[in-house]
Amino acid sequence: MSDYVELFNLTKTYPTPKGAAVIVQDFNLRIKKGEFVALIGHSGCGKSTVLSMLAGLNDISGGGIILAGKELSDAGPDRGVVFQSPCLLPWMTAFENVLLGVNQVFFTASKTERRQIAEYYLTVVGLGDAMHKRPPELSQGMKQRVGIARAFALSPKMLLLDEPFGMLDTLTRIELQQVLLDVWQRTKLTALMVTHDVDEAIFLADRVVMMTNGPAAGVGDTLPISFPRPRNRAALLENTEYYRCREYLITFLEERAHRKTSLAKAA
Amino acid sequence: MTHEAVNTTVQPVAESAPVVPQKPRKHAELRMTDALRRLLSNMGAPLVSFAIFLFAWSQIAEHVKVNFGSIPGPLAVWHQGVILWDEHWAERAKEAEFYKDLAKHRAEFLATHPGQTFPDIKYSGPPTYLDQICTSLETVFTGFLIGSLIAVPAGILCGLSRTIHNAFNPFIQIFKPVSPLAWLPIVMILVSALYNPPHPWFEKAFLSSAITVAMCSLWPTLINTALGVASIDKDYLNVARVLKLGWWKKTWRIVLPSALPYIFTGLRLSLGVGWMVLIAAEMLAQNPGLGKFVWDMFQNGSSDTLAQIMVAVFTIGIIGFALDRLMLLLQRLVSYDGGKI
Incomplete structure (x- = not known):
């Protein structure tokens, strides 16, 4: 399969009184169609910046992004975004929150069809009984389920997940990783997920991309994860390969993430 | 679950x-x-x-002695309130009597003069205290409605665009502190010059008072709406951007609901200001409401004057309070946060 998403020499700079601050520099990444890529790195290294540029919510300073043969310039519903905070509109029910996007994308479908799409995805994420509740009545985990349903319901070309489980407790996080994986298994959407949780990355992704520390962060290394799908957490935890991957990623974060900056200093 | x-x-x-x-x-x-x-x-x-x-x-x-006896105590004021209440029902009874007689006359007339029409006669008794309260309420709601219809859209525009806000801001700052007593003469002159339809829907005094109320009461709504719209959560706007919502849809489904608690705080303040302004406007414009009642009683200068005016003071206060509660109730019904602000 050819490359579906291509980020080439992606750069983000912010102007400061002391000259431009380079957050991300020459970030190159190719993602195949149907591939699930996790992007890990230390907090503040710029991984979320890369994702928000891909989402079109942050201007690109240099380089470019191609999605399905077209260069991106703006935000749009062809990329389903799951934000770190669920970002549900509190004056709408869970169902209406999902429907808002569905109406926008499937404007040619009938009203019944659109309602069915929203209902389907809410049921798939396990909110069949709670879809007509408003966000204040939902737990944090349930809100993020709505966030996942909303992104998938758009049938986007690509899924963007910005540390979607970062604000959840461990048990809920494990539960929602499973939910995400189940929904993803049905759709096989091309996905890029930003996380700083090594286990999460290994469990979910086909490939883990490691980012060097900022400033001027870029791709440090990549690690293919070849466990068969559908994946089972219990089976994975018994696999020695899992621990090898884990060790590799943690070693990178602990020792090699700084390499680029130390090299720059040496030069 | x-x-x-x-x-x-x-x-x-x-x-x-x-x-x-x-x-x-x-x-x-x-x-x-x-x-x-x-x-x-x-x-x-x-x-x-x-x-x-x-x-x-x-x-x-x-x-405390004043030139027509002593200041009325609570009992005297209560008594005066009861009198005004009774007068209203006596007047209503008279009115009903009048229309009963009129119907009788009409029936007799039409029986003896077939083919002719009986003139349409209206009862022309003086407005009672309760009638005046109703007039005041109509006036304040008309003015408040006009004001809100201007203030909410203007506020949304100011909140959405920094440029529009900068353009509007001098006017807001200059006109906000102007007293109703300064607006009223201008409004009255303009109304009498421009509002001359053959079959007027409103009295000129009514219209002048309502417009003055609108001029003075729109500012809190405008400022609060602008603030509410400007301080909308960035996350909500990101949702709108990702979904590529159009301008109308974004404003209607995201910006407006998000700003609703602020808008209602503004509307509550506006209605309060409007009610306060109304009394002054009615006094000068001679709109037959509570303000005119107070002024007329003052001009009468009878021994009951002070008691009657105090009845009016309490009425104005209680109605103002009720209006505020009404707005709060409405806010709880329509805004997502249940009226916490």
Whole structure:
């Protein structure tokens, strides 16, 4: 399969009184169609910046992004975004929150069809009984389920997940990783997920991309994860390969993430 | 519904119940005294303060002399209120009598003069106190409606665009502090010059008062709407951007609901200002409402004058309070945060 998403020499700079601050520099990444890529790195290294540029919510300073043969310039519903905070509109029910996007994308479908799409995805994420509740009545985990349903319901070309489980407790996080994986298994959407949780990355992704520390962060290394799908957490935890991957990623974060900056200093 | 909810709620109850069996009763007792204390504070304190107020008022009233006797005490004012109330129903009875007679005359006339039309006669008794209250309410709501119809859209525009806000801001700052007494003459002149339809829907005095109310009361709504729209959560706007919502849809489904608590705070303030302004406007414009009532009573200068005006003062105060509660109720109904602000 050819490359579906291509980020080439992606750069983000912010102007400061002391000259431009380079957050991300020459970030190159190719993602195949149907591939699930996790992007890990230390907090503040710029991984979320890369994702928000891909989402079109942050201007690109240099380089470019191609999605399905077209260069991106703006935000749009062809990329389903799951934000770190669920970002549900509190004056709408869970169902209406999902429907808002569905109406926008499937404007040619009938009203019944659109309602069915929203209902389907809410049921798939396990909110069949709670879809007509408003966000204040939902737990944090349930809100993020709505966030996942909303992104998938758009049938986007690509899924963007910005540390979607970062604000959840461990048990809920494990539960929602499973939910995400189940929904993803049905759709096989091309996905890029930003996380700083090594286990999460290994469990979910086909490939883990490691980012060097900022400033001027870029791709440090990549690690293919070849466990068969559908994946089972219990089976994975018994696999020695899992621990090898884990060790590799943690070693990178602990020792090699700084390499680029130390090299720059040496030069 | 989900596992996380079940897991966290069931266990602690099962653990704590057998260990401390006497605790619930203690809790109940505590809650009782707590509730009693709250009731005393909520109901008792205002009752006591009101009693002190009435006592002080009656004491002062006896000792202060004005050129037509002494200041009326609470009882005299209450009495005057009852008189105004009775007068209203007496007037209504007279009106009903009049229309009954009129119907009789019409029937007789039409029986003896077939083919002719009977002139359409209206009862022309003076407006009673309750009629004047109704006129005031109509006027304030008309003015408030006009003001809000201008202020909310203008506020949204100001909140959405920094440039529009900068363009509007000098006008807001300059016109906001202008007293209704300054607007009214201008409004009256303009109304009498421009509003001359053959079959007027409104009295000129009514229109002038309403427009003055609108001019003075739109500012809190405008400022609060602009603030509410400008301080919308960035996350919500990101949702709109990702979904590529059009301008209308974004404004209607995201910006407006998000700003609604602020807008309603503005509307509540506006209605309060409008009600206050109305009395002054009616006095000058001679719109037959509470303001005119106060002015007429003042001009009468009878021994009942002060008592009547005080009845009006209490009426104005109580209605103002009721209007505020009404807006709060409306806010709780329509805004997502249940009127917390």
